[in-house]
Amino acid sequence: MTGPAVAFDQVSKRFRIWHEKHDSLKARLVNRGGGRYSERSALESVNLTIPAGITYGLVGANGAGKSTALKLIAEILVPDSGTVAVNGKVSALLELGAGFHPDLTGRENVYLNGSILGLSQKTLDLRFDDIAQFAEIGDAMDFQVKTYSSGMHARLGFAVAVHVEPDILVIDEALSVGDAAFQRRCAQRITELRRGGRTVIIVSHDLGLVRTLCDRAALFDRGHLAAEGSPGEIIALYERSVHSDAVVDDAGRIRFGNGAARILDATIHRPSGEPPRNGEPTIITIDLGEFDQGRQIAVGVNIRRNDGVMISQTTTRGVIPIPPTLANGGTLAYEIPSLAVLSGSYVLHTWLFDDDSGVLLDAVDHRSFDIEPADASVDGGAVALGGTWRLH
Numbered sequence: 001m002t003g004p005a006v007a008f009d010q011v012s013k014r015f016r017i018w019h020e021k022h023d024s025l026k027a028r029l030v031n032r033g034g035g036r037y038s039e040r041s042a043l044e045s046v047n048l049t050i051p052a053g054i055t056y057g058l059v060g061a062n063g064a065g066k067s068t069a070l071k072l073i074a075e076i077l078v079p080d081s082g083t084v085a086v087n088g089k090v091s092a093l094l095e096l097g098a099g100f101h102p103d104l105t106g107r108e109n110v111y112l113n114g115s116i117l118g119l120s121q122k123t124l125d126l127r128f129d130d131i132a133q134f135a136e137i138g139d140a141m142d143f144q145v146k147t148y149s150s151g152m153h154a155r156l157g158f159a160v161a162v163h164v165e166p167d168i169l170v171i172d173e174a175l176s177v178g179d180a181a182f183q184r185r186c187a188q189r190i191t192e193l194r195r196g197g198r199t200v201i202i203v204s205h206d207l208g209l210v211r212t213l214c215d216r217a218a219l220f221d222r223g224h225l226a227a228e229g230s231p232g233e234i235i236a237l238y239e240r241s242v243h244s245d246a247v248v249d250d251a252g253r254i255r256f257g258n259g260a261a262r263i264l265d266a267t268i269h270r271p272s273g274e275p276p277r278n279g280e281p282t283i284i285t286i287d288l289g290e291f292d293q294g295r296q297i298a299v300g301v302n303i304r305r306n307d308g309v310m311i312s313q314t315t316t317r318g319v320i321p322i323p324p325t326l327a328n329g330g331t332l333a334y335e336i337p338s339l340a341v342l343s344g345s346y347v348l349h350t351w352l353f354d355d356d357s358g359v360l361l362d363a364v365d366h367r368s369f370d371i372e373p374a375d376a377s378v379d380g381g382a383v384a385l386g387g388t389w390r391l392h
Helices: 025-031 066-073 106-116 121-135 138-142 150-163 180-195 207-213 231-242
Strands: 006-021 035-050 055-059 081-086 090-093 168-172 199-203 216-221 224-229 254-256 263-269 282-288 297-305 310-315 330-336 344-354 360-371
Touching: 006 066, 035 066, 035 224, 055 066, 055 207, 055 231, 066 081, 066 090, 066 168, 066 199, 090 150, 106 121, 106 138, 106 150, 121 150, 150 168, 150 180, 180 199, 180 207, 199 207, 207 231, 216 231, 224 231, 231 254, 263 297, 263 344, 263 360, 282 297, 282 344
Parallel strands: 055 199, 055 216, 090 168, 168 199
Antiparallel strands: 006 035, 006 081, 216 224, 254 360, 263 282, 282 330, 297 310, 297 344, 344 360
16 A cells, blocks of 8 residues: 555534424424534544554544544545545444444344445355454354344454454444453454554554554544654643643653652452452552651542443542551552452552542552453453342
């Protein structure tokens, strides 16, 4: 492929927000129009060039325009002004389940999606076994898609998207719902596509994924292209746009707060030291740095899914005071009798704050981690309900 994979030239896109919509002819005639609306700008005069053969990340807050940009690349939307030039065949993995007919089986949807993307039945027959093997949904391939869990949707959607051999693959947050093993295989396949000269464009709130997989990245802010650069540079800019006091520490972690106290490290593990596992005792260990002995501090911890969705959060406030004896540094442990979080990829986040004033002293994402599934687990979602089935 010669030239860039994608080029935006002064692209703008606006959406109508209807406050009162008149759908019938009578209502339109009586009210002299289709109704009242305002316009929201999703993209404004964006110039962006994405070279061929790289993995490119789009970063920004919700509503920044990232997903709109992907839909323009996939030709699901058209710009109101400007041009979007796309060089090659595009395969898009956008909203969960997009492109799947809920009443068709997985097998039927593979053939439907493949034909829409221009593949013949003969070609699909040759590739079907590879698609099924990658998706790993077993007999569910012959079940209606409306019976699928979010993880099964993601597996099948990604398997189809990468096996149609696109020139450009666009992915919008679709990798966040799979389990840890599937996410690792997706990352490996994205790397293989890049080595084969394909272009991959990713929208994700999982900044670790962007940092690991992407060669370049762009920051979107309220419909504008704010910056382009290396993933590390763009992630740092994004964090600073969210937290004005954000800094990069010696370990390369982005942290924020006034710095009057620091969390040195935090880990999550089973009592044996092994990685956390659903349904088993788990310990979160937090190492504190020095702080003013006269200051009453509190510690907080949360676990987020790698797409930013909060799973659980807790603090020491009102539960256990942090004694002055830890002012020279010490260790806290948060003990969980049985971990209800199901298998997947997560981020451990900790923070310190002044217990009297509430002022944030330190906050940092310590590490991404995987939770292993319990033996023979068939549960889906983020947490286990812990119930028992009984017949009445």
